Amino acid sequence: MEMKKANQNTQKNKKYTLMAWVMALLVLAVAIPLNLLAEQLDISWDLTPNKLYTLTDATTNLLDSLDKQVDIYLAEPLENIAAEPETSALYLALLQYDSYDNINLVTFDLEREPELANSLNPDGVFNLSEGDFLIKCGDMVKRIPGKMIYQYEYNDAGDVTAAYFRGENYITGAIKTVSEGTMPGVYFLTGHGEAGKEGYSRLCTNLANYNYTSADLNLMTADAVPEDCKIVLIAAPTTDITEAEKEKLEAFLDKGGNISFMMSPNEKPVRYKNIEDLMLEYCLAMRYDRVYETDTSQHISNDPYTFMVNLVSPADEDQPDMTSGLQTSGLVPYMRNCRSLYSVFGSNYAQLTMGTLMVSNNTAVGEIYGGTDEDPEETRGQELILAAYAMDPTRNDSKIVVFGDGSFMSDDYVSSEYLAVPTFLFLSTITWMYNSDIDMSIADKEKTYDYMLLNSESEANSILYLFGAAPLVVALIGIAVWARRRNS
Known part of the structure; x- marks a missing residue:
C-alpha cells in the first residue's frame, strides 16, 4: 500500500515537473521569435513614464506637415552619442527625426572634416564647437549650442542627480524657424x-x-x-x-x-x-x-x-x-x-x-x-x-x-x-x-539617476548581503527543499 502511494506521488511529481518544463519551453518558443522579429523590424517600446525616448505630438505634427528639405548638422560623430548612456535620449530622437523624408541628418567631426565645417560656416559667423547643431533650410541657418541640449542637477558632492533632455524643444523650434524662412x-x-x-x-x-x-x-x-x-x-x-x-x-x-x-x-x-x-x-x-x-x-x-x-x-x-x-x-x-x-x-x-x-x-x-x-x-x-x-x-x-x-x-x-x-x-x-528661439512648449524630459549614500563599511557590507548573499541563500534553500521533496 505504501509502495503504491509512493509510486503515485512520484508519477504526480514527474507530471508537474513535465508541465513546468513544457511551460518554460513554450515561453522560450514565444519569446525568442518575438525578440528576433522585433530586432529584424527595428521595433522598440518606450516604457518610460514621460516618454523620454519618443518624439512628442508637437514634433511629429510639424514633421508630418513639413514640405521643405531641412538638414540637421551635428558637429559630433553619431557613434559618440550612441556610445554614451547619458545621451541616449538625444541619440534616439535624432534617429526618429532622420526617419522623416524631409529631414536629412548629417553628423561630422570638426577636426577631421574641416571642409564641411567651413562650407557650413563660410563667413565664420558661427563659433562652432563640438556638439553644436546647425539647422538649415535653403539659405536659412539656425545654430543650437550643444550645451543647451541637456540641463543637469548636482548634489553637494558634485554627482549628477537628474538630467533634463531639452533638445527636442530647441531642435523642433529651429526646424519651424528655418522652414518658415523668418529670422x-x-x-x-x-x-x-x-x-x-x-x-x-x-x-x-x-x-x-x-x-x-x-x-x-x-x-x-x-x-x-x-x-x-x-x-x-x-x-x-x-x-x-x-x-x-x-x-x-x-x-x-x-x-x-x-x-x-x-x-x-x-x-x-x-x-x-x-x-x-x-x-x-x-x-x-x-x-x-x-x-x-x-x-x-x-x-x-x-x-x-x-x-x-x-x-x-x-x-x-x-x-x-x-x-x-x-x-x-x-x-x-x-x-x-x-x-x-x-x-x-x-x-x-x-x-x-x-x-x-x-x-x-x-x-x-x-x-x-x-x-x-x-x-x-x-x-x-x-x-x-x-x-x-x-x-x-x-x-x-x-x-x-x-x-x-x-x-x-x-x-x-x-x-x-x-x-x-x-x-x-x-x-x-x-x-x-526678443528671444530668437521659437518655444514649441515641449516640456523638458527628466532622466533620474539613482544613487545610494553609504556611511560606513559595515553598512556597505549589510547592503551587499541584502542584495547579493540573501537571494543566493534563498535560492539554495529552495533547491534543498526541492531535493528533499522530489522523491517524497
Missing part, C-alpha cells in the same frame, strides 16, 4: 555719426550665434522700420535723430518693437532731445556727464574712467533676471567711458516694468561732459545707474534698454577681458527684448 532682425540706426554695423562686426557675429540677422537702417530714407526688425540699436550717436525719425520709431514701439540705446558720452555741446523724448516715454533719462572712479582700488591703473561696477539683482520675482548668472560667474565687472542714467516719475510709471541692471560704487563721480545745460552739476556720493530697462504692457510689451556707453560693444573693445561682463549683459538684454 528676427537687429538693425543698427545710422545717419547720426554712428559706426553702424561695420563698427560692430564682432557683435554681429555674436548676434548670428544667437540666431539674429543684422543690418543697417537709415530712417531718413526708409519709410518705416522693416517688418522683420525686432530690435533697433541706437549705438553711440553723435547727433540727435530728427522728429520724423522719432515718429517712425514711436510707431515701431507701438507695435511691440524694441530699442536698445547705447549712449556714449559726447563732449560736444549736443542735446539729444528726440532721443530723450523716446526714453521719457518709458520713464528713463540720461545725464550729460562722464563717470570716473575716485577710489584707486576700484579702477584700472592710471585710468579712472575704466572702473569696477556692480550688477543689480531683480527687486522681485516678477521682474526679468538678466544678471544673476553673471553675478555667480566669478568675473569682475568693469565699465568704461560711461554716462549715468536716472528714472523719472511719469504719468505711466506704475504701468511699466522697470529695473536697474548695472550701477557704479558710491565713490564714483559723474563729471559734467558735453550737453547744453546752462548750470550743470556733478553727481557724487551715490551709486550711479549705468544700465537700465523698461517694458510698457500698454504698447504690446515694447521694451527699451539704455546703456550709458556704446564703445564697450564696438570692435575696438568687445574682446577686452575687463569688459566681458557688460558684453554678456548686453547680449542678455537682446534675448530679453
